Amino acid sequence: MTPTRPRVLVAMSGGVDSSVAAALAVEAGWDVTGVHLKLAETPAHLQVQGKGCCTLADADDARRVAGTLGIPFYVWDMAEEFRRAVVDDFADEYAGGRTPNPCARCNERVKVVGLLARARTLGFDALATGHYARVEGGRLYRAADRAKDQSYVLYMLGPAELDHLRLPLGRMTKPEVRATAVRLGLRTAAKPESFDVCFVPDGDTAGWLERRLGRRPGQVVDTDGQVLGSHQGAYRYTVGQRRGLGIATATPRYVLRVEPAAARVVVGERAELAIRTVALERVSATDGRGPRPGHARVRLRAHGQEAGCQVVPLGNRVRLDLDEPVAAVAPGQAAVLYDGDLVLGGGTVAATVPAASSPGG
Amino acid sequence: MPYLDYAASAPLRAEALAAMLPLLQRPTANPSSQHGPGRAARVAVETAREQVAALVGAAPGEVVFTSGGTEADNLAVKGAVLARPEGARQLVCSAVEHHAVLDAAAWAEADAGARVALAPVDPAGRVDLKRLAGLLEPGRTALVAVMAANNEVGTGQPAAAAAGLAHAAGAVLLCDAVQAAGLPGVDVGRDGIDLLALAAHKLGGPTGVGALVVRTGASLRPLLHGGGQERGLRSGTLPAAAIAGFGAAAAAALAEREASGFGAALGALRDRLLAGLRALEPGLAVNGDPADPGRSTGAPPWGSPDPSAAGLPGLLSVRFPGRRAEDLLLLLDRQGVACSAGSACASGAVTPSHVLLAMGRDPAEARETLRFSLGHASTEADVDAAVAAVRGALEVLAPQEAAG
Numbered sequence: 001m002t003p004t005r006p007r008v009l010v011a012m013s014g015g016v017d018s019s020v021a022a023a024l025a026v027e028a029g030w031d032v033t034g035v036h037l038k039l040a041e042t043p044a045h046l047q048v049q050g051k052g053c054c055t056l057a058d059a060d061d062a063r064r065v066a067g068t069l070g071i072p073f074y075v076w077d078m079a080e081e082f083r084r085a086v087v088d089d090f091a092d093e094y095a096g097g098r099t100p101n102p103c104a105r106c107n108e109r110v111k112v113v114g115l116l117a118r119a120r121t122l123g124f125d126a127l128a129t130g131h132y133a134r135v136e137g138g139r140l141y142r143a144a145d146r147a148k149d150q151s152y153v154l155y156m157l158g159p160a161e162l163d164h165l166r167l168p169l170g171r172m173t174k175p176e177v178r179a180t181a182v183r184l185g186l187r188t189a190a191k192p193e194s195f196d197v198c199f200v201p202d203g204d205t206a207g208w209l210e211r212r213l214g215r216r217p218g219q220v221v222d223t224d225g226q227v228l229g230s231h232q233g234a235y236r237y238t239v240g241q242r243r244g245l246g247i248a249t250a251t252p253r254y255v256l257r258v259e260p261a262a263a264r265v266v267v268g269e270r271a272e273l274a275i276r277t278v279a280l281e282r283v284s285a286t287d288g289r290g291p292r293p294g295h296a297r298v299r300l301r302a303h304g305q306e307a308g309c310q311v312v313p314l315g316n317r318v319r320l321d322l323d324e325p326v327a328a329v330a331p332g333q334a335a336v337l338y339d340g341d342l343v344l345g346g347g348t349v350a351a352t353v354p355a356a357s358s359p360g361g
Numbered sequence: 362m363p364y365l366d367y368a369a370s371a372p373l374r375a376e377a378l379a380a381m382l383p384l385l386q387r388p389t390a391n392p393s394s395q396h397g398p399g400r401a402a403r404v405a406v407e408t409a410r411e412q413v414a415a416l417v418g419a420a421p422g423e424v425v426f427t428s429g430g431t432e433a434d435n436l437a438v439k440g441a442v443l444a445r446p447e448g449a450r451q452l453v454c455s456a457v458e459h460h461a462v463l464d465a466a467a468w469a470e471a472d473a474g475a476r477v478a479l480a481p482v483d484p485a486g487r488v489d490l491k492r493l494a495g496l497l498e499p500g501r502t503a504l505v506a507v508m509a510a511n512n513e514v515g516t517g518q519p520a521a522a523a524a525g526l527a528h529a530a531g532a533v534l535l536c537d538a539v540q541a542a543g544l545p546g547v548d549v550g551r552d553g554i555d556l557l558a559l560a561a562h563k564l565g566g567p568t569g570v571g572a573l574v575v576r577t578g579a580s581l582r583p584l585l586h587g588g589g590q591e592r593g594l595r596s597g598t599l600p601a602a603a604i605a606g607f608g609a610a611a612a613a614a615l616a617e618r619e620a621s622g623f624g625a626a627l628g629a630l631r632d633r634l635l636a637g638l639r640a641l642e643p644g645l646a647v648n649g650d651p652a653d654p655g656r657s658t659g660a661p662p663w664g665s666p667d668p669s670a671a672g673l674p675g676l677l678s679v680r681f682p683g684r685r686a687e688d689l690l691l692l693l694d695r696q697g698v699a700c701s702a703g704s705a706c707a708s709g710a711v712t713p714s715h716v717l718l719a720m721g722r723d724p725a726e727a728r729e730t731l732r733f734s735l736g737h738a739s740t741e742a743d744v745d746a747a748v749a750a751v752r753g754a755l756e757v758l759a760p761q762e763a764a765g
Contacts, residue, residue: 122757122758
């Protein structure tokens, strides 16, 4: 019997990365089908000039690339799932005083895990995406291009997903990806990078949140409770933020905590941002076996520095005792654990303990 | 490849291609030119005009060629609104009109001082004439839009009765006959239709050409200005080859309608498809009117004996409970079978159809609908292949049920 070609669904956003991922999947000899997810609910005619993800132009670009590659192509409307799982969650998290990672959330609920389940239902052997990370031997690793590495937003994948996920760009650098796009004549070769949150195309997250949540004025206070100023909504502030506090002090002040119930933003000195202990919730491990105690490296934001830590499992939570203090860790962010290039897993930051106070509180 | 998407676009008929080729190969084909090749193109255009007029019982001079059904609907709606003084620009449309009508009406409301009222439909998708009558404002209503048969579910509409109501209110009736012009057919004289929209490619002609039949007495403002072609109602060089293809397709469609048995045979194919699908999915639900006289062989006549109210014999809109139309479409496409889901947005995604929502389906149900449409070249083999492909698709999706 001749071996059958694996049937692979490729998520095509219309950007250069997923375009090249699709092209490499075809070159690999797989039986490839492209799908573009319509995630925005904005009427199409308002999106034509839009930036960010999921515009009409992006769907057209993805379709043209699929046509160039000669693969079947579909557009699936997952706007409702996206709104419920990602957009509403984004607003809810900020309203609760946390700093969400919508890309991780989207991968968890829509783009990777959700789409993979649907692909499997439709008889596909695997899902391929344009993420920069590697899947080898059923484990998740950082991308070869460390500057582009996106393993941080994929940490929640387990063996059930990783066994059926293909990341063709994992060993490539961005210039190589662009060169491949040029070589194959893909029209997305020179497309600019997308930044920001795709459903906040103008990048004004505070304005977006204000339209959605309304003004919720309150006070800016120091750690002693002394009022230093006022604000229009605690959701406008993130731990570590310095700009936009609207207060005049001798030394710079930083957001230490956001207390939405009291409509209070607590600020303090830079040194007070230092965190020694982090508690994680919604913890997962890429090997599916749960977090194990021991030493690891942890990344606490997408483009932040990494720190060594001791992993201390506590039931369905995990405590991380950091080797050295890390500044400005916001509840709601993803914390991703690594052993070298191997992604061990991670969770969502539930609480932090400042280096200045005693741990365990 | 089994093609069951005639309502989206019918395959080009051999007669249409044969009529087009000589015109495409000529040195020039501007029908307005005062020389031999120009006159030859003009002859082809006027022949086609007669063929198109004959299809719908119109006079050749009433046929205004357009770029397609969308332009015909736009010209009718916007042209009728602009021909009326402000204050007399009310529009009444059935809720299941094509977007070319509804969106043109929305434009007129936003930008031309019109007001739009939508007439609801019953669960089969047939417009409620009582409610429609209640929306008319005698002296102020400019246009009533009731299509001949719906493009998504196939339900025939009482266009003749609507025309009577429109006329009594001093309004003109626009009937979008893009789907119904071949079968069951329309007759502008019999049905009292003032404006009738047609598209060549739904009849087996080329895309890019259609017509608005403008009956004497209906006053319209043109939307395109220029050389004054088509009685000044639609400027622009006439695409002689495309129009010739349109005429040939219209003639072939008329011959089919008049040939005894073609309509019944198409209805029988549709019934064969429905029976095959029912055997696979007992929970299958048919959208539209299953007892429509134009659609099912041997079915008792539905409601009034209005011959204009017959539906599309070759169209079958069905709901697969618990299945996403998107998923079924992919699995059918994989097996080489072409059909369509309810409706698609600009990005190509399947969105809940306004027709199904107007019929009382909820958005989730609307996303479970597939539309199969048959036509001039459809065969039993096509139908059987489609049924086999649906069986295959349901088999792929089956484990999901076992697991869930």
